[in-house]
């Protein structure tokens with residue numbers, strides 16, 4: 001592990017800064033407890049950066065992330081950005097960030113907590129035991145494909161996006177997913193739309209080929225529409241799910257909803273450079289600044305950072321256990337609190353996780 005571990009912290013927009021503060025509180029506590037030296041530098045991204053510097057990923061932020069060992073991001077997005085040109089919107093900053101870090105494998109773990117079995121929209125007996133990992137391709141597909149355009153010159157407007165995947169792009173993310181399956185329960189479901197799309201047919205071919213190097217992993221191919229259905233019918237069936245960028249975006253929100261709250265879901269984006277860690281929830285402008293956002297997705301993303309960018313599984317597992325014990329003690333942020341239950345604020349949850357760390 002690099003010491004000190006140099007972190008670029010990008011709080012971003014909406015609830016991003018609040019959940020980032022909560023995650024930093026837990027990070028510093030864990031760092032002290034486990035003897036990890038960290039150095040942090042904070043930089044703007046998203047709408048906040050556009051306001052300050054005229055660009056959602058300003059040169060200074062860019063430089064900082066390229067020099068960092070790992071990057072932590074709160075959230076980007078602001079309703080006021082609807083009026084600005086697409087390439088200056090907060091989301092464009094995030095996509096550019098993923099691209100320059102070459103984070104091609106986005107890991108999104110989804111699991112239920114015994115204490116939250118009631119919070120899921122599914123019946124407790126159906127949701128119990130759900131514990132899977134989505135590996136979403138993050139640097140290609142429709143998000144980045146060229147050509148892309150909207151043409152409004154003719155009588156009818158026409159828009160184009162391009163879905164393109166190369167063997168190499170599929171292979172590298174598949175290897176990450178197979179590796180993860182090896183360390184988990186040895187089963188991988190690769191999701192595509194091979195009955196319609198050429199990109200999916202190549203996807204299937206390459207994933208099958210990569211699978212030959214991972215004989216201990218059971219590989220199954222599943223069409224994306226069926227996968228969306230199986231996720232609600234049999235969430236406990238899945239171990240690792242591998243899929244392309246857009247399918248992964250959609251299925252991971254579905255998975256987040258199954259856990260009971262999108263506020264719980266964390267992510268790690270890995271590639272050739274520094275890892276990028278962000279909660280899956282967005283900037284939630286409707287509740288920003290009120291101190292009621294769920295910080296657990298951010299805190300769990302910090303645990304993923306310690307695991308993947310600092311190789312400190314011990315510290316990561318301790319944070320995860322602390323989160324579980326805080327939930328077990330009945331602490332609930334507003335979106336999870338039931339009628340008559342007291343909702344606990346962002347800061348208070350973070351303090352509780354810190355105490356539970358011991």
Ligand code: IPM
Nearest residue numbers: 076077091094095249280282
């Ligand atoms: C996510 C988000 C982003 C995505 C948006 C904000 C561009 O929905 O991280 O899932 O689509 O990747």
Ligand code: MN
Nearest residue numbers: 249250252253
């Ligand atoms: Mn999404």
